[in-house]
Amino acid sequence: MKNKRVATLTLDDGRSVELPILAGTLGPDVLDLHNLSKLGLFTYDPAFFSTASCSSKITFIDGDAGLLYYRGYPIEQLAEKSDFLEVCYLLLHGELPTAEQSADFNYRVKHHTMVHDQLARFFNGFRRDAHPMAVMVGVVGALSAFYHDSLDINNSEHREISALRLIAKLPTIAAMTYKYSIGEPFIYPKNKFSYVENFMCMMFATPAEEYVPNPKLVRALERIFILHADHEQNASTSTVRLAGSSGANPFACVASGIAALWGPAHGGANEAVLKMLEEIGDVSRVEEFMKGVKDKKYRLMGFGHRVYKNMDPRASVMRDTCYEVLKELRLEDDPMFKMAIALEQIALKDPYFIERKLYPNVDFYSGIVLRALGIPTSMFTVIFAVGRTIGWISQWNEMMSDSERKIGRPRQLYLGETKRNYMAVNKRR
Numbered sequence: 001m002k003n004k005r006v007a008t009l010t011l012d013d014g015r016s017v018e019l020p021i022l023a024g025t026l027g028p029d030v031l032d033l034h035n036l037s038k039l040g041l042f043t044y045d046p047a048f049f050s051t052a053s054c055s056s057k058i059t060f061i062d063g064d065a066g067l068l069y070y071r072g073y074p075i076e077q078l079a080e081k082s083d084f085l086e087v088c089y090l091l092l093h094g095e096l097p098t099a100e101q102s103a104d105f106n107y108r109v110k111h112h113t114m115v116h117d118q119l120a121r122f123f124n125g126f127r128r129d130a131h132p133m134a135v136m137v138g139v140v141g142a143l144s145a146f147y148h149d150s151l152d153i154n155n156s157e158h159r160e161i162s163a164l165r166l167i168a169k170l171p172t173i174a175a176m177t178y179k180y181s182i183g184e185p186f187i188y189p190k191n192k193f194s195y196v197e198n199f200m201c202m203m204f205a206t207p208a209e210e211y212v213p214n215p216k217l218v219r220a221l222e223r224i225f226i227l228h229a230d231h232e233q234n235a236s237t238s239t240v241r242l243a244g245s246s247g248a249n250p251f252a253c254v255a256s257g258i259a260a261l262w263g264p265a266h267g268g269a270n271e272a273v274l275k276m277l278e279e280i281g282d283v284s285r286v287e288e289f290m291k292g293v294k295d296k297k298y299r300l301m302g303f304g305h306r307v308y309k310n311m312d313p314r315a316s317v318m319r320d321t322c323y324e325v326l327k328e329l330r331l332e333d334d335p336m337f338k339m340a341i342a343l344e345q346i347a348l349k350d351p352y353f354i355e356r357k358l359y360p361n362v363d364f365y366s367g368i369v370l371r372a373l374g375i376p377t378s379m380f381t382v383i384f385a386v387g388r389t390i391g392w393i394s395q396w397n398e399m400m401s402d403s404e405r406k407i408g409r410p411r412q413l414y415l416g417e418t419k420r421n422y423m424a425v426n427k428r429r
């Protein structure tokens, strides 16, 4: 903390308290409200519009300027120059790995990609038409029933092994979820492939057909994973931290994060964007659709963000990736892409969106890329979960390494009945 500054809060009854102002390395200053308890007061900030729930050294967002840094590195540089496992190492350990550290990390992740054979039997308990996120919540939570040897949350080596297991096994479970839904046999991981190639192989190979990865498509999915890897204290990450604050194990915490991610206001938005584009159906109907958005009949999915009041830097990378993938697949005339461009162009000029500072977010284009890669719409949020797992586990690990960790326990503004006495049923009206 740079220097000691304070704000003084004076109540209408004359009592006052000093609130220290804390300065981070970047971003707005933060009022430390611990002293409020001296006045018997709590803050009221539903949906956390003005609340920093923790301190962290992992990810920085400047929503007004449209900046996103992982451990200080701009997302655009990482998306262009890095690979997903290097980004995982960076988020988890705080620094980019040396060549030796990178080789070791790759080896260790690769050798944790298989799941316990008995875990495969879980899938038979689900309907084939279950939403893949429903299956993910259950199966990832079940990992805690299999890996008892890494569940001591106070042991940093155990936490590291759990992190490696989660990063390594999530793609395997995600691909199994997909294969189960279409009635095809599970494909085992192959160590000759990179992390992303391996995931695509488990998704698209069959026992009858070898999988030959297309480097451009692999690179596109690698970028999607990098862009989704972390996003500071969003809804699912805060869920993981809160679950972890009680001492729950990392597999259970990540399952809770997957549940929070599922909603259409968060990770479910990429699926919702594609459904929206399908409903619009044609560029000629874009204007009419936008009228409904402005009349607040429905939202323009993939637009707006709690923190970004400028272009989401991930959306710009995703739009470029979209061009590249569609070109590679000779799908430049893709009607979905044309509709998305038309929607974006109207929105960026329209006072409704300008006044509210609504810009495309990462999900606006990612769905079009995923669809072009052959990934079905219902799997989109699963892909987000695979990418975000490293963010969840890095944030969880940061919290668990803090010796002053305490259980998260918000208070409330109570608006219910005051005290009243129990009444026998025959006296109630």
Ligand code: CMC
Residues within 6 Å of the ligand: 231, 234, 264, 265, 266, 267, 269, 293, 298, 299, 300, 301, 302, 303, 304, 305, 306, 307, 356, 358, 361, 362, 363
């Ligand atoms: N389309 C139309 N109007 C919108 C939209 C939208 N997508 N988003 C916000 N607004 C309007 C909203 O109606 C409100 O208007 P008014 O001031 O007249 O009441 C104003 O903008 C502020 O919206 P809010 O709901 O109070 O803002 P929020 O910060 O609570 O919500 C959000 C953020 C992301 C949930 C919201 O923008 C939204 O629902 N977007 C669509 C879903 C989406 O794309 N989500 C993905 C987010 S990025 C991926 C991730 O991090 O998970």
